Amino acid sequence: MGLDIVRGDITTMAVDAIVNAANPQLQMGGGVCGAIFRAAGARRLREACDRLAPITTGEAVITDGFSLPARYIIHTPGPVWRDGTRGEEDLLRACYRNSLALAAEHGCASVAFPLISGGIYGYPVADAIRIALEEMRAFLMDPAHADMTVILALFDETTYGLARHIDERYPGRAS
Structure with missing residues (x-):
């Protein structure tokens, strides 16, 4: 119930769904x-994904979680950062809206x-965090979704610290 920012390994989280930056x-x-594929069982997850691919940037699809503690994996390809003028935002x-809607559809x-997109896709990290938090909060503001828990799980300390700093700048935040 609400928004949490945590530092940790998303593949170990006991949640209804995790999102794969596909x-x-x-x-x-x-x-x-790669970490999600390895933890879920690469062969079974690849077979499930092969039946759904390809998808477009920003779209979201869902598979079983297989060997993960999560029941589902929601896959969404983020945009590759070019220069910010090609619809990246x-x-x-x-990605966030469609993934959250899919989670809600599946009763998560x-x-x-x-x-x-904050890693190898090159999206500026602070902007990617801001967008993630804005979309998560907007989703949770809808009374139909107020009981859902949404987590931004960050693996490294630097990104986690930056996210906590950005989160503090939002008045009336849902976390």
Whole structure:
């Protein structure tokens, strides 16, 4: 119930769904995507993803969680940062909105997100955090979703510290 920012490994979280910062082909990648595939069971997750791929940037699809403590994995490809003038912000917002809507459709009471596009896709980290928090808060403001717990799970201390700092700048935050 509400928004939490945590430092930790998303693959170990006992939530209804975790979000995979996927690529459009839904193939095993590096970073958080690779970690999710390995923890879930790469072969079974690849087979499930192959049936759904390809998807477009900002779209979201769902698979079982397989060997993860999470029941589901929601896959969403974030935008690659070019220069900020090619619709990157709208696409990143769509990742969060569509993933949250899919979690709600599947009756999830809790969902954990990594920082989408903030790694190898090159999105400026502070902007990616701000967008994530804005979209999560907007979703939780809807009374139909007020009972859901949404988590921004960050693996490294630097990004976690920056997210906590950005979060403190928002009056009336949901966390």
